[in-house]
Amino acid sequence: MIKFPILDSSPVEHDAPLPDAADVVVIGAGVVGVMTAWELARQGQKVVLLEKGRVACEQSSRNWGWIRAQGRDPAELPIVMEARQMWRDMAAEAGEDIGLRTSGVAYLARREKDLTDYEAWMPYARDAGLDTRMLTRAEAADLLPSQKWAGAMYTASDMKAEPWLAVPAMARAAARAGVMIRENCAVRGLDIAAGRVVGVLTEVGRIAADRVVLSGGAWSSLFLRRHGISIPQLSVRATVAATTPLPEVFAGGGVDDQIAFRHRADGGYSLAAGGFHELFIGPDAFRALPKFLKQLAKDPFGTRYKLCAPKGYPDAWTTPRIWSDDEASPFEVMRILNPAPNLRKIEDVRQKFAESFPQLGAVKIATAWAGMIDTMPDMVPIVDHVPNLQGLTLAAGMSGHGFGIGPGIGRVTAQLVNGQTPSHDLTRFRFDRFTDGSPICMGPSL
Numbered sequence: 001m002i003k004f005p006i007l008d009s010s011p012v013e014h015d016a017p018l019p020d021a022a023d024v025v026v027i028g029a030g031v032v033g034v035m036t037a038w039e040l041a042r043q044g045q046k047v048v049l050l051e052k053g054r055v056a057c058e059q060s061s062r063n064w065g066w067i068r069a070q071g072r073d074p075a076e077l078p079i080v081m082e083a084r085q086m087w088r089d090m091a092a093e094a095g096e097d098i099g100l101r102t103s104g105v106a107y108l109a110r111r112e113k114d115l116t117d118y119e120a121w122m123p124y125a126r127d128a129g130l131d132t133r134m135l136t137r138a139e140a141a142d143l144l145p146s147q148k149w150a151g152a153m154y155t156a157s158d159m160k161a162e163p164w165l166a167v168p169a170m171a172r173a174a175a176r177a178g179v180m181i182r183e184n185c186a187v188r189g190l191d192i193a194a195g196r197v198v199g200v201l202t203e204v205g206r207i208a209a210d211r212v213v214l215s216g217g218a219w220s221s222l223f224l225r226r227h228g229i230s231i232p233q234l235s236v237r238a239t240v241a242a243t244t245p246l247p248e249v250f251a252g253g254g255v256d257d258q259i260a261f262r263h264r265a266d267g268g269y270s271l272a273a274g275g276f277h278e279l280f281i282g283p284d285a286f287r288a289l290p291k292f293l294k295q296l297a298k299d300p301f302g303t304r305y306k307l308c309a310p311k312g313y314p315d316a317w318t319t320p321r322i323w324s325d326d327e328a329s330p331f332e333v334m335r336i337l338n339p340a341p342n343l344r345k346i347e348d349v350r351q352k353f354a355e356s357f358p359q360l361g362a363v364k365i366a367t368a369w370a371g372m373i374d375t376m377p378d379m380v381p382i383v384d385h386v387p388n389l390q391g392l393t394l395a396a397g398m399s400g401h402g403f404g405i406g407p408g409i410g411r412v413t414a415q416l417v418n419g420q421t422p423s424h425d426l427t428r429f430r431f432d433r434f435t436d437g438s439p440i441c442m443g444p445s446l
Contacts (some may be wrong), residue, residue, distance in 0.1 A: 010054055012350035015332060019271060021208035022048045023182070024417055026201045026215060027187045027223070030060035030169050032395050032405055033215035035410025036417075047168045048207060049171075051124040052186035052202070052219075053335040059217055061242065062269060064262055065163050067404035069130055070107045070155040071446035073380050075428035076405060077128045082424070083160060083408030090407060091161075094169040099162035099265040103252035106135075106143060107153040108446060110256050121446055130423030131157050146181055148356050160253060162295035165340045185293060186331035186442060189226055190392065191251055197391030201325045201425065203332055211417050212290045213393045214386075218337060218374040220396035221284060222314045222330060229386060231408050232288040232377050232434055235396050236277035236303060239341040241349065241368040243268040249357050259352045267364060271349045275374065280341065282308065282315030293376040294440045305423050309429075313337065313372075341370040342395035355369070375399040377440050384399035384431040393417050394431060 013027075018237045026037045029051035029340030037049040051057075051078045067087055070079050091100045109115045118134065125132035132155040135143065139147040140152040156420070175181050191199035216223055218235040253262040260272040280286065296303075309316040312334040319330050346368050354363040369370060376382065376397035386392040428443075 004205040005420045008371060011259075012054070012183045013168070014175060014183045015057065016048075016175075016180040016182050017021050018182060018185070018202070018207055019046070019048065019180065022046045022218070023209065023285040024048075024211045024213065025050065025187075025207055025209045026213045027200070028214065028216040028219070028415060029055040029171060029181065030058065030215060030217050031056065031170070031406030032409050032413070033213070034167060034171045034397065035393060035407045036213050036215060036413045037168065037179045038177055039209075039411050039414035040417060041174065043414065047182045048201060050185050050187050051172070051181070051183045054183050055171045055181070056163070057336045058206055059169070059373055060167045061161050061164040061407070062369055063101070063400070063403045064253065064260060064272060065160050065264070065403065066157065066262065067159040067161060068104060068253070070105050070125070070132055070153065070158055070274035071107060073402070073428070073445040074124045075425065075443065076380060076401065076445075077124065078424045079408035080405045081128060081414065082411070083405050084157070086407035086411070087159060087161065090173065094173045095164070098166040098169050099329050100159060100166070101161075101251070102157060102159050103159035103263070104154060104156045105252055106140070106148040106250070106254040108140065108144075108254055108256040109151045109411065110149060111257070111401070114149060114163070114257070115151045115445065121153070121444055124444065126257040130155055132343050144254060145359065146356050149256065158252065161366065185337065186329055187223075188325055188331070192227070195388070195390060202390055203328070207318070211393070212391060213395060213413060213417060215413075217396065217398075218372040219314050220323070220374065220394065222319070222387075224394075225387070226323070227381055229389065230287070230395070231382060231394075232291040233374055234279065234285060234288055234292065235372040235374045237339050237342070237370050238277055238349070238373050239272065239368065239370045240399070241271045241344050241346045241365050243271065244364045244366045245378065246360050246363065249360065258372040259349050259356070261353055269353070270306040271353055273345050273349050276304070276345065277302065278304045278306055279308035280306045280313060280315060282313070288298045288377070291434055291440060294442050295377055295438055296377065298442055305351060311341070337372055339370040339372060341368040343368070373400045377434065378442055379445060380443065381409065381429055382431050383409060383426055383429040384418070387432055
């Protein structure tokens with residue numbers, strides 16, 4: 001059985017002494033933070049990576065484990081294509097088996113309308129040189145031994161990895177490359193002088209640095225708000241279950257509008273509900289509502305609403321939005337955001353998976369967990385310098401895409417921090433797209 005989630009009681013692996021000063025401080029040791037720090041260290045920077053809890057303890061270890069180009073926003077495609085090669089390179093450099101396999105991703109169609117939607121994305125696949133193709137009912141049944149689906153969109157070159165193995169392995173490799181990583185060390189705020197960042201204030205002291213990267217996942221908006229900076233970021237709960245070992249019916253990842261599944265290295269399957277998330281309503285939900293109207297209209301039934309977040313969550317009604325540098329911050333009060341899974345949804349998904357593949361026999365759940373996916377109104381991240389606060393770069397709002405694209409985002413973020421021209425066009429991911437009068441653009445992602 002997978003020992004998951006990672007809780008506060010798990011031992012600290014990274015406890016580097018904090019220097020008085022660094023070239024760059026990275027806040028948040030999820031996949032994006034780890035990869036940003038690693039890329040900066042490779043460029044000769046003195047980098048400190050700070051994590052309030054444990055490396056990859058939140059969504060970076062709780063996701064489906066897909067590394068996909070299929071269905072991406074066109075602006076993300078070049079980055080994720082590079083990220084796929086980076087995954088191969090990192091796996092070799094890490095020297096650990098992280099479960100990285102080229103196994104394909106299939107978007108499965110229960111209705112003819114689903115096929116029409118998938119067909120609309122095919123021009124982007126062709127422009128990117130992907131091997132994506134549409135499958136007939138018979139071809140889909142040959143790929144996955146089930147008569148449930150009317151067809152599929154399939155990309156054989158898409159990959160998978162085990163998140164709870166991969167990101168910690170990447171962090172260890174980053175530490176070997178010179179990144180100073182400190183777990184259990186929350187950053188309470190930024191040290192700002194004359195409108196620019198001059199350091200960070202942690203729970204154990206100050207580090208001088210004139211460049212800071214915030215990659216705090218679901219906590220990013222709360223951190224920024226303390227400094228008077230607002231972004232329309234919300235977080236939704238996503239539940240995942242793991243089965244006991246079963247015969248392999250498909251090596252890769254598959255999803256329709258009801259279920260998602262991926263074969264794991266331990267022989268079981270990760271199961272989740274296709275297109276289902278839960279939003280805990282809090283102050284940020286009300287503030288951001290006007291920006292999310294297009295997303296709600298596009299998917300009116302995919303999100304369920306909860307009246308309020310549990311105590312300590314980033315958007316809970318009682319979570320402080322302002323605190324002083326000498327008092328415990330919300331990041332210390334909740335070291336690890338560990339939401340309870342939706343048990344009713346787990347049972348529903350288990351039944352639908354068993355019905356899809358009756359040849360498997362009894363499908364038993366070994367364990368389950370949930371994570372909070374941080375999302376933006378247009379379903380793509382912010383990767384940009386923060387206006388009016390020189391020295392701060394933001395890489396957040398991955399919208400459920402962060403695991404697979406994380407290495408590529410880390411690379412372009414490091415380029416931004418170092419004043420280099422990014423290797424990919426980041427216009428779509430600019431910070432001020434929500435305030436400069438631009439319409440909210442929901443891209444053709446799936």
